[in-house]
Amino acid sequence: MTIAILLLCGAxxxxxxxxxxxxxxxRIAVAAGISPLVIGLTVVAFGTSAxxxxxxxxxxxxxxxxxxxxxxxxxxIFNVLFILGVSALIVPxxxxxxxxxFELPIMLAVSVALLLAALDGTLGRAEGALLFGGLIAxxxxxxxxxxxxxxxxxxxxxxxxxxxxxxxxxxxxxxxDPAKGGVRSPRGLRALLGSTLLALFGLVLLVAxxxxxxxxxxxLATLLGVSQTVIGLTIIAAGTSLPELATSVLxxxxxxxxxxxxxxxxxxIFNxxxxxxxxxxxAPEAVRVDVTMLRFDIPVMVAVAVIxxxxxxxxxxxxxxxxxxxxxxxxxxxxxxxxxxxQHDSLExxxxxxxxxxxxxxxxxxxxxxxxxxxAPD
Numbered sequence: 001m002t003i004a005i006l007l008l009c010g011a012x013x014x015x016x017x018x019x020x021x022x023x024x025x026x027r028i029a030v031a032a033g034i035s036p037l038v039i040g041l042t043v044v045a046f047g048t049s050a051x052x053x054x055x056x057x058x059x060x061x062x063x064x065x066x067x068x069x070x071x072x073x074x075x076x077i078f079n080v081l082f083i084l085g086v087s088a089l090i091v092p093x094x095x096x097x098x099x100x101x102f103e104l105p106i107m108l109a110v111s112v113a114l115l116l117a118a119l120d121g122t123l124g125r126a127e128g129a130l131l132f133g134g135l136i137a138x139x140x141x142x143x144x145x146x147x148x149x150x151x152x153x154x155x156x157x158x159x160x161x162x163x164x165x166x167x168x169x170x171x172x173x174x175x176x177d178p179a180k181g182g183v184r185s186p187r188g189l190r191a192l193l194g195s196t197l198l199a200l201f202g203l204v205l206l207v208a209x210x211x212x213x214x215x216x217x218x219x220l221a222t223l224l225g226v227s228q229t230v231i232g233l234t235i236i237a238a239g240t241s242l243p244e245l246a247t248s249v250l251x252x253x254x255x256x257x258x259x260x261x262x263x264x265x266x267x268x269i270f271n272x273x274x275x276x277x278x279x280x281x282x283a284p285e286a287v288r289v290d291v292t293m294l295r296f297d298i299p300v301m302v303a304v305a306v307i308x309x310x311x312x313x314x315x316x317x318x319x320x321x322x323x324x325x326x327x328x329x330x331x332x333x334x335x336x337x338x339x340x341x342x343q344h345d346s347l348e349x350x351x352x353x354x355x356x357x358x359x360x361x362x363x364x365x366x367x368x369x370x371x372x373x374x375x376a377p378d
Contacts (some may be wrong), residue, residue, distance in 0.1 A: 005216075022259060038257035039259065050203065052071060059285075070237065077330070083241065088318040089250060089323040095316045111298075115302055268305075292373065328360030
């Protein structure tokens with residue numbers, strides 16, 4: 001009974017919190033004249049990564065490096081395969097060219113950077129500083145790309161001084177003034193403050209809902225006799241990504257598809273650069289990276305980042321069929337983790353199938369991405 005209450009309360013808080021966060025973030029974009037994509041890549045993405053930050057930092061100081069690193073790697077795999085898969089299955093996701101040309105390659109680059117940084121089996125202060133420095137550079141890049149919503153900063157164009165915009169805020173018009181950063185005082189500032197408080201309240205509900213849901217899921221898994229290893233690699237990683245799941249699905253349903261996709265991509269970038277960067281910087285000693293994770297899970301994370309490129313390059317959208325494909329990949333990955341933790345007799349055969357399938361797919365994805373990118377008009 002207690003488990004059911006935890007699961008139900010967690011799910012309710014996740015849905016309600018996601019609704020408030022998406023609505024608040026959308027209104028921030030309108031009130032401040034910031035692109036919804038930039039809001040999704042920063043405010044929403046970093047906010048929904050709060051559970052990963054809390055779990056990984058706590059595990060680092062508790063001397064549990066496997067949980068700290070495994071939580072991030074597992075969350076990044078879950079974010080792309082499961083969250084984008086489910087979101088696309090509900091509502092096909094159109095993706096801006098900026099995400100395909102810049103953010104996705106950045107997500108792939110930071111995934112490879114983590115693999116290279118962990119080759120010696122540890123993440124020390126030097127690696128942590130490099131990763132966190134990468135986050136600062138990425139934020140500066142986003143600040144340069146931000147500008148007024150719908151007007152690239154490089155274009156030099158600006159809307160009329162009395163520009164009034166509406167849309168994601170549910171039809172409510174907000175006066176803006178580009179000369180003042182997109183907000184006209186005091187009405188615009190009040191709207192911006194109210195939207196920020198709404199988004200923060202939604203974020204608090206998301207974190208609380210995630211905690212309830214994870215506790216309930218862990219209790220249920222323990223009751224069913226599932227090993228602690230499987231719980232850590234699947235339930236904790238997926239559980240800390242529940243805010244991203246709820247937010248992306250709700251954003252897709254509400255038509256805020258820039259936020260839906262930007263939330264996932266931004267969260268993955270922040271998870272590696274920000275969270276693991278901080279873990280490396282603040283840990284009393286170098287964070288150890290498990291050999292199995294280095295040989296399998298992190299390469300899978302890199303492969304997952306790679307396979308998004310050809311799908312998005314070939315139409316700037318994720319279709320329902322591609323969403324089903326993503327979910328199939330995640331199911332295969334989860335099955336492997338279960339077989340590995342239980343040392344099942346079929347583990348070796350399944351591992352061979354995974355290697356024969358994933359590696360050629362990754363190579364084909366790279367080739368297709370390069371070919372399509374070279375043929376695409378500038």
